[in-house]
Amino acid sequence: MTTPTDEKTTSFSGHQLEETTRRPRRIWGRPGLVTAYAQDMAFFDTRAKLVAVCALVAIAALMPLQLEDDILKLLATGFVLAIGAIGLNLVTGYAGQVSLGHAFFVGVGAVTAAVLNGDPDGRRLGYGITFLPAWMLGAGLVAAVCGAIVAPLATRLRGLYLAIVTLGLVFIGQYIFAEWREGTGGRGVGRDAAVPTLGDVDLTVNGAYTEEQKLYWLMLVILVIFAVLARNLVRSKVGRAFAAVRDRDIAAGVMGVQLGRYKLLAFTISSFYAGVCGSLLYAADGHFSPDEFNLGMSVLFIAMILIGGAGTISGSIMGAMLLALLPRIASELPGFFPFISDRSTEHPNIFEVETALYGVLIIAFLLFEPRGLYGIWHRIRTYWKSFPFSY
């Protein structure tokens, strides 16, 4: 164990040989010639990434002009799920704290948003706040507070113990949701979700653009914002502390990373993302019920980050998109496999196949591509990066 100060004296970094005031310059055509730490940790460390991401976002923004509404809706749902998946990835993929309680925080977000946004004269509790950012962030904040309350218990536990305790959170949360009919509408009934409106425009009403198009754009914008925030977080000191805690928490503690503080932070931020995800998740359907926030949803989020790629923001998004599109993919299967029925009275039918496919996906990814979709992408990228060789 070396002390960090020892390192400093080994060369002349103490003196003015390196200037820190000057902006690091990029040397054309030499992406490897990193002349500043900031450059190495930059959001887009290569030009290609910048171009690719911009192109991808541009294409995504143009999609509603081309795709049918039903697909747009799935994609929009995927975007929202991706926000939640990013949140879970922050605490589980980056900080290594396995949480099976994500559904609870998503639920807190959904309920909070619905309560804030709800009609004050309606059947359920509502405060009539229509300003979208207000109820969205409000939902995130309340979820974050819940996360912060839970964190101290979580920081005492590790691994599978933590997983089961967070699972307990889901059950307790469901109980509370079911009890609080005023806010949630109660089990098996639910209530109307927060309605996304911008100014006077209700995004759920067809106008010059359809509901699906408008929601798609809304969710895309919000996802981009939250993905950028998360990416910035993980390339900061906090992100490195998370990784240290994940890789070996005791070692991280010895090195001066305050374990409790960073675990708390991880849970809080993760819960915030979950809350935001929850506030938007039911915008398209306009309705949710507390039964939603169950173990299955937690597993769904875990599956997203594992299938997408643990410890990557882009993986979270890929995983969320895949799982959002899975029902649609499954519904196309009977066309290819005639033995799969689309009638629920026959077996095997697409409903069963869809669920089973989801399980099979989880197993297959973990068995064959433990790094998930991101791993596949990484391999493709490496293939070209290592061109004309293989390594």
Added chain:
Amino acid sequence: MTTLTTTATTTLVTRVRDRATATPNAVAMRHKRLGVWQEITWATYWDRIQTVGHALLALGIEPGDRVGVQSENRPEWLILDLATVAARGVTVGLYPTNPEAEVRYLLTHSGARIHLAEDQEQLDKALAAADDCPELERIVYLESRGIKGRYDDPRLLFWEDLVRIGAEHRAAHPDLLDTRVAAAEPDDIVTLVYTSGTTGPPKGAMLSVGNVEFAAETLMSGEGAVSPPASESDLVLSYLPLCHVAERFFTTWFSAFGGVQVNFAESIDTVPQNLHEVQPTLFFAVPRIWEKLLAAVRIKADSASWLKRRWARFWLARADRLGATLVATGGRHTASSRLVYAVGWLLFYRALKDRLGLREVRHATCGAAPIAPEVLTFFMGIGVPMHELYGMTENTAIATRNVDGRIKVGTVGEPYDGIELRIDEESGEILTRHGAVFAGYWRDPEATARTVDPDGWLHTGDVGEWVDGTHVRITDRLKDIIITAGGKNVAPSEIENALKASPYIKEAVVVGDGRKYLTGLIGIELDTVGEWAQQRHISYTTYRDLSERPEVLELVDGIVREVNERFSSVEQLKQFRMLPKELDHEDGELTATQKVKRSAISKTFGDLISSMYGGAA
């Protein structure tokens, strides 16, 4: 050549100073620390030179005093070097690989008063030798790890402390160094470059301010060594030992004279990685490096996935043809070859060169030892403009070089403009005479007299011949020429280089002086042969084990046969043996520049050699 006056001599130092004034914020050098290439501007560079220069003054360095440096390439090397020149001292470079005995010899012989040892490893060597060096007063170290608090030798001085002394001195006597700089004269010795004698102890060649100035002017003007001349927009990677004259040229002097941005490799092991990152525009390498690069391409292409392998083979085959065309035209593309190359560049060569770190290279140079023509051809084929040049420490590396468009592979090119070069009719030895011929060997007038004749001709010791009346071809070192029992003169290096062109062969030593026929000692390249063996599921433990595998013997036998076919029967190897170990500087088998010491080899492996001539193994 600019005017040289005694009142205001331009030296390396004044050139750095002028550049720091003109473009203070331009990048002078980069070194990689904690994964980031830290940049040092000309202003900082010059500032540090002044501070360290003041420190040298404070420590009492007088004109002509020697300052030793034993360190990997890094900014401090250059700073100390130029600070020494500023103080009118003499820099003595040591190879980081120099073992303790050689360090003792060099420090004693040069009489260095101050010595810079990079880290604990170098410091241990210096300290062990220090007591035998009465003139050695101070040992400065750069890396304090393992030293601070453990060593209490009063002569030790941490670099930071040296800088502090300098800063204090500078504050107290701001003009002292400038005065010293202004007093510089063309005859001032700038550096002692110890030639890595393949025979006998190293000799310290004295290079003067005038030598360096002349050499730099020659390189930088007209067709020079690189055309257009090296400039601020050029990048070089500094990775060969700085105490060698070639690297000193490409790093320190190119930087001072041309403003080239110097990038220091982290270590010799990371050169491929650093090369990839830096993508230098000018690249100098010794044949050994080029051979290694070639071997890496071959091996990696062969072990790539199926599609990539096919693709690489196809384009490498095209590259062979392109190379042949370029060799025939002297380095100029024909219309059809240009077209093929353009397509190939798009689909393969650009990526290949990028991986090698040679994508931006506009001028690649090979020197310091003979190289096999096929290596040059290969690199020309993939679009790396290769130029072989020739020079030596004693003429400050100024002799001949190939010029774009008039490249002749197999020759070292044409003499520079404005120098004299002739080949002795009788011995075939190459002689040069110009302003950069050195001032003599340090404390060895006898050897100086042997090398420079009264007319000023430098006897290079290399045997050469004219090709087409314009280009020079080096046959071999004069003293390496083998005269067989049959009385035939054979130049072993050509055979050796032909063998070493194979990616599997690292060392080849041809033996046969006074014998009936030629034989060879061959050392394999552990990386490539190891890979080769792995692919064939041949298990092995050590280098020696691998060398002695029958499959490997067969492989080498094949290469030897192939090479033999290219030579007349007297020049063919009749027998060969595998070297049982990797040759090593520390064991005295190689010089610091990785050249084989034939005498040491014939002594160490005498048994092996005699076994090839019917003796007992």
Added chain:
Amino acid sequence: MKRTATRLGVALAVASLLMTGCGRDDDNGSGAAPGVTDEPCPEAVDKEKGCIYLGVLSDFTGVFKGVGVPFSEGQKAFWKKVNEDGGIGDYEVDVTKYAKDSAYDPDKHAQLFGEIQDDILAVAQSLGTAHTNAILGDAEKEDIVIAPASLASSWQLVDNVLEVGSNYCGDAMNSVDYAVDELGAKGVAVAHFPGDYGDDAAVGAKVAAEARGIDFTDVPSEPGAADKQASVVAGILKADPDVVLVATGPIEMASIVGGLAQKGFTGKIIGSIPTWNIALLGEKKLVPALQALYLQATSFQTWEADTPGYEAMRAAAGETPPSDWYALGYGSGYVMQAVIEKAIEDDDLTREGMLNAAKSLDGVESEGMLPEGAANYAGDPNDAVIRETAFNAVDPTTASGVKQEVAPFVGPTAKDHDFSESACYEQY
């Protein structure tokens, strides 16, 4: 790197060209109303006719799959018969293509409705009360008429919901009145699912209990077998009522009956219509208890009913296992058929036309499939509500496992209750 950038640039250009060059297909087919096409149905009898698509949002895999599956089969049989008899006007009707499984999950229900809403003329089946409420807002916006597979007391308040039969609330009132009048009950307990369905029955029972001045105990239940019902049983026993109303699924009902029987309960247990499933007869140990204690409150007849409609249905069913849910699904078709016919008559086969047709409907000839006075949406909602309830008892000898025990009657509470103000469940 430059190459990557170039490649992406090209890809982007191509993509944007594709997207702007050929816009998406914004209109829905041939210009007719959504869900109405000139193309024949996928399983058309007469390929010359167009097709009307009706959506089905049912439970095929959830708690009420025992209801949803036979209900849907009954519907299919009904429309098959209609199509074979020449369809409606120039159209045949399809209830298969847009049949979705909500698994008795209101959110999935809403989501599936969003998926099919652009492709259907009306919803032929929306199973569940909370579930139908979850899509009501969107359906009203689009004038989509819904036939619910739910008997909540709120439907008569909504124009675009085509309710049939008595509601849970009224059934519960009648049950309490029956218990008081015929069984002399002094106390009633209600075990019910949380949510609109269970609450509707609970409120009905509560209103009646208050009106009749007997003890009332509310015992919430939740989906799940014996382990989940243990506390329900404990709660009921503690209240010690003479009659227990149950508004759950069949499994829960069976567990409650079993649990109460085990503890020696001797009163009556009256379940809402969805509490019965013929599979409970397979529970041999339980059948005696069910026979002794259980009654099913309903306004519909059972499988063996002697009406022309039931006769036709039994013929259409063929080998299909008998189920009263099948009959209900079959019978509900009459209402939708009447609305479509009227819309065609008005020459307005659109969603608006359907809604107008529905609003003006004042009854339907169901050949004895539906209760008297069903499908009256024209008049005052309170008058149109069906208030009569019959009780079925378990009878393993019958096809659907139950047989009418008490003929339809209207109790005093239900008779006087004003159903036009708000739904019962909202008063929970």
Added chain:
Amino acid sequence: MTAFLEAVGEGLGTGSVYALLALGFVIIYKAMQVISFAQPAFMLAGIVLVSYLAESVNFWAAVPIAVAAVALLALAVERVAIRPMVGKAVFVIAIITLGVDVVVRVVAGAFIGVDPRSVGDPWGQEVVNVAGIDMAQRNVAALIAMVVVGGLLFAFFRFTPIGLAMRASALDQEAAMAQGVNVGTVFATSWALAGGLAAVAGVFAATGGPIDQNIWIVALAALPVIILGGLDSLGGAVLAGLLIGVVQAVVATYQRDWVPSLETNAGPIVPYLVMMLVLLVRPYGLFGTKEVERV
């Protein structure tokens, strides 16, 4: 008092089911330090098998056949989906078992069909009077089954070579391997045992009334049980299972008296609340061994 004791009796019955399930979890955990989330699916598979077999053969014959079949199924799952992952992060394996759970549950659930099913148990809702306390026969049967199975397990671990190997492997896997224990066999046996235990537990969870495919949720209650008992303690699993069962039943009985405002049955969350309370004091459960951390 009678009501309380009856609740305890009820609780011992469900507690026995939890204990049987928890034993399966713990056996797998001891073998490979993984929580198998596939246990609910194996339980469901067992129930489905028995419900079908009971139609052709009788209940008593159906149970052993189903248990053996589910054990084989678990064996197959271990071989296909788990064995290749040995040595990977435990959490990853745990998630794989979640995937297995989903798949097996869908397939088993498909066989339940539309209408509720019954395992055809001989007890139904019959009660037996023990010292003035009415106890459901099925609860008594579950308790007896749990004691018998527990005893057999004890004997298995104590007196058979493979049992010994499993104990050795649980103590120190590498040392056991060095002594010639085939760890693969240990893994396989532990999965087969856990699968069989889940099937037995399922049978008793399904007695007393008709069931549908949602019965698997019962198995989730075993998760807080194993945490409470300590992940690696077989005895802890049994005790915690019974404890949770009893607490759950008592809460269900008295909840309306204690907190009348609560509408929803708090039974299902009681295990988690108890678990969290215990973990605050003992982070490794009541009987679990503290994990030794090496950096």
